[in-house]
Amino acid sequence: MTQVLLIFWIISAACIIFCRKVYRVIIYFGVFSLITSVIYLSLGAPDVAMSEAGISAFATIFFIVCVEKYYSRGRGLRREQAQEKQHKKLIFTKFVPPLLFTLALFGLFIYFVPTGYAITELRDQYLQMFMIDVGGTNAVTAIYLGYRVYDTLFEALLLVVAVVAVTHVSWLGLDQIPDGRHSEIENSAMAKFTMRIICPIILLFGAYLIMNGHISAGGGFLGGLTLATFFICRYLVLDIYDLPIKKVMKMEELVFINIAILPILAIFTGLVYVVADVAPFFQNIYLIAMSFLIGMKVACGFFILFYRYIAIERL
Amino acid sequence: MDIHIFDFFPILLFFISFYGLITTSNIIKCIVFIMLMQTSVIMFWLGVGARFGITPPIIGDVAYLEYADMIADPLPQALMLTAIIIGIAVTAINVTMLNALFKKYKTVNWAAMRDLVNKDENTLED
Amino acid sequence: MQLLSYIVIGIGIVFMLFGVLGIFQPKKDFYYRVLVACKIDTVGFLTIIIGLAIRHGISFFTGKLFLIVIIMMVLNPLVAHIMVRSAHNSGYAPACDSERDKHETSA
Numbered sequence: 001m002t003q004v005l006l007i008f009w010i011i012s013a014a015c016i017i018f019c020r021k022v023y024r025v026i027i028y029f030g031v032f033s034l035i036t037s038v039i040y041l042s043l044g045a046p047d048v049a050m051s052e053a054g055i056s057a058f059a060t061i062f063f064i065v066c067v068e069k070y071y072s073r074g075r076g077l078r079r080e081q082a083q084e085k086q087h088k089k090l091i092f093t094k095f096v097p098p099l100l101f102t103l104a105l106f107g108l109f110i111y112f113v114p115t116g117y118a119i120t121e122l123r124d125q126y127l128q129m130f131m132i133d134v135g136g137t138n139a140v141t142a143i144y145l146g147y148r149v150y151d152t153l154f155e156a157l158l159l160v161v162a163v164v165a166v167t168h169v170s171w172l173g174l175d176q177i178p179d180g181r182h183s184e185i186e187n188s189a190m191a192k193f194t195m196r197i198i199c200p201i202i203l204l205f206g207a208y209l210i211m212n213g214h215i216s217a218g219g220g221f222l223g224g225l226t227l228a229t230f231f232i233c234r235y236l237v238l239d240i241y242d243l244p245i246k247k248v249m250k251m252e253e254l255v256f257i258n259i260a261i262l263p264i265l266a267i268f269t270g271l272v273y274v275v276a277d278v279a280p281f282f283q284n285i286y287l288i289a290m291s292f293l294i295g296m297k298v299a300c301g302f303f304i305l306f307y308r309y310i311a312i313e314r315l
Numbered sequence: 316m317d318i319h320i321f322d323f324f325p326i327l328l329f330f331i332s333f334y335g336l337i338t339t340s341n342i343i344k345c346i347v348f349i350m351l352m353q354t355s356v357i358m359f360w361l362g363v364g365a366r367f368g369i370t371p372p373i374i375g376d377v378a379y380l381e382y383a384d385m386i387a388d389p390l391p392q393a394l395m396l397t398a399i400i401i402g403i404a405v406t407a408i409n410v411t412m413l414n415a416l417f418k419k420y421k422t423v424n425w426a427a428m429r430d431l432v433n434k435d436e437n438t439l440e441d
Numbered sequence: 442m443q444l445l446s447y448i449v450i451g452i453g454i455v456f457m458l459f460g461v462l463g464i465f466q467p468k469k470d471f472y473y474r475v476l477v478a479c480k481i482d483t484v485g486f487l488t489i490i491i492g493l494a495i496r497h498g499i500s501f502f503t504g505k506l507f508l509i510v511i512i513m514m515v516l517n518p519l520v521a522h523i524m525v526r527s528a529h530n531s532g533y534a535p536a537c538d539s540e541r542d543k544h545e546t547s548a
Contacts, residue, residue, distance in 0.1 A: 044387030118364030162404035
C-alpha cells in the first residue's frame with residue numbers, strides 16, 4: 001500500500017514536470033496535492049494533511065488567475081510554442097548535461113543519506129510531558145504554541161511581510177483600487193441561494209476548527225483558511241468589495257502585535273506554569289486565545305492575497 | 316544499501332523537480348516546480364521514523380502512552396505546519412513579482428525576458 | 442450490519458468506476474463529461490458515506506457524516522452548474538448540436 005501510493009505520487013509529479021501545457025501543469029498539481037495529502041494522513045499527520053489540502057486550493061487559484069492573464073484566448077500558447085521551436089535544434093546540449101548533473105547529485109544524496117533508526121528520546125519526552133506543560137490533547141498544537149512558540153512568531157511575521165510585499169508590489173501604477181470585475185457566478189440565482197445556505201456552515205466549521213485546535217486535528221492555520229474561504233465565497237457570489245482593504249491590513253498588523261505579546265505574557269514570564277498547578281483551565285484559555293489570534297491573522301492574510309489577485313492582478 | 320522508502324521517494328521527487336527547474340524556460344512552471352521541491356522536503360521530514368498507518372499524536376487518554384511506539388513524532392509535524400504556510404507566502408510573492416515583470420516585458424519566457432532586460436540595460440548605459 | 446455496510450460501499454465504488462469510464466470516453470464533448478462527472482460523483486460519494494454511517498451505527502461520528510452528506514449534496518451539482526454555465530457563456534458550443542445541424546442542413 002505504501003509503495004503504491006508513493007509510486008502514484010511520483011507519477012503525478014512526473015506528469016507535472018514533463019507536461020508542456022501550463023493549464024495542464026496546474027490541474028496536475030491539484031492531483032499531486034491530493035495524493036500528497038492522503039500520504040500525510042496515513043503517516044499520522046492530520047494537521048499537515050488538512051493544511052496541504054487547503055493550501056493547494058489557494059495555490060490553484062493563484063496560478064489560474066496568473067495563467068488566465070498571460071494565455072488569454074490561446075495567444076500566449078502559440079507564442080510559447082514559437083519560442084520553443086527556436087531552441088529545438090539545441091535539444092541534445094539543452095537536456096543531456098542537466099540530466100547527467102541531476103543524476104550525479106541524486107546518486108550522491110542517496111549514497112550519503114543516513115540509514116538506521118530514528119532517535120525517539122525527544123518524541124517520548126514531548127509525548128510524556130505536553131499535557132502537563134502546555135495542556136490540551138493534541139501534541140502538535142502543544143509544540144507549536146508551547147515549546148516552539150518562537151517558530152510560530154516568526155512564521156506569523158513572515159506571512160505579514162509577504163502580505164505587505166504583495167500589496168506594495170502589486171500597486172504598480174495604480175492610484176486607487178478599482179471596483180470588482182464582473183464574475184460569472186453573480187448572475188446565477190441558484191448559486192446565490194446555495195451560497196446563502198453554505199456560508200454560515202463554513203463560518204461555523206472555521207470556528208469549530210479554531211476552538212478545537214488543542215483537542216483534535218485543526219488549529220489556527222486551518223481555521224484561518226476556512227474563515228478566508230467564507231469571505232472569498234461572499235465575494236464570489238455577491239461580487240462586492242465592501243470590506244475596506246486598508247482596515248483589514250491594519251487589523252492584521254494589530255493581531256500580529258497581539259500574537260507577539262500573548263506568549264510573552266503567558267509563557268516567557270512563566271504565568272501558565274504557575275497557574276497550571278491551580279487549574280488547567282488557564283492553559284486552555286491560553287491555547288484557544290492563541291489559536292484564535294493565529295486564525296484571525298491567517299484569515300486576514302489570505303483574504304488580502306485573494307483580493308489582490310482577483311481585483312488588481314487580473315486587470 | 317538499506318535505504319528507507321520514505322527517504323528514497325522524496326529525494327527522487329526533489330531531483331526530478333530540480334531537473335525540471337533547470338531545463339524549463341517558462342517562469343510559471345518554475346514557480347510550480349519550486350512548490351514541488353518544498354513538498355518533497357516536507358515529505359522527507361514527516362517520513363523520519365514514520366510507518367504507514369501510524370497513529371496521529373492526539374492523545375485522548377494517558378493510558379495510550381504505554382503504546383508510545385505506535386504514535387507518530389509530533390515535532391516534525393509542528394515544524395512542517397509552519398513550513399507549509401511559509402511556502403504559500405513565498406509562492407504568492409513569486410507570482411506577484413512575475414506579474415510585475417509581465418506588465419513591463421509582456422513575456423513569461425526566461426530567454427526572451429533576459430534579452431529584453433539586457434536591451435534595457437544597454438539603453439540605460441548609452 | 443458489517444456485511445450490509447460493505448455491500449453499500451462496494452456499490453458506491455462501482456458507481457465511481459462507471460463515472461471514471463464515462464469521463465474518459467473519447468469523441469464526447471465537455472458537457473457530456475461534466476454531466477457524467479457531476480451525477481456519478483455525487484451518487485457514488487453519497488453511497489460510500491451512507492455505507493460508512495451504517496458501519497458506525499448511531500454516534501457522534503455519524504452526525505458529522507450526515508453534515509458532510511448535506512454539504513456535498515448541495516455543493517457538487519452547484520459546481521457542475523457553474524462550470525457548464527461559464528463554458529456556455531464564453532461561447533463553447535456542444536459538439537452534438539453542430540453535428541445534428543450539419544446533418545439536417547445536408548439532408
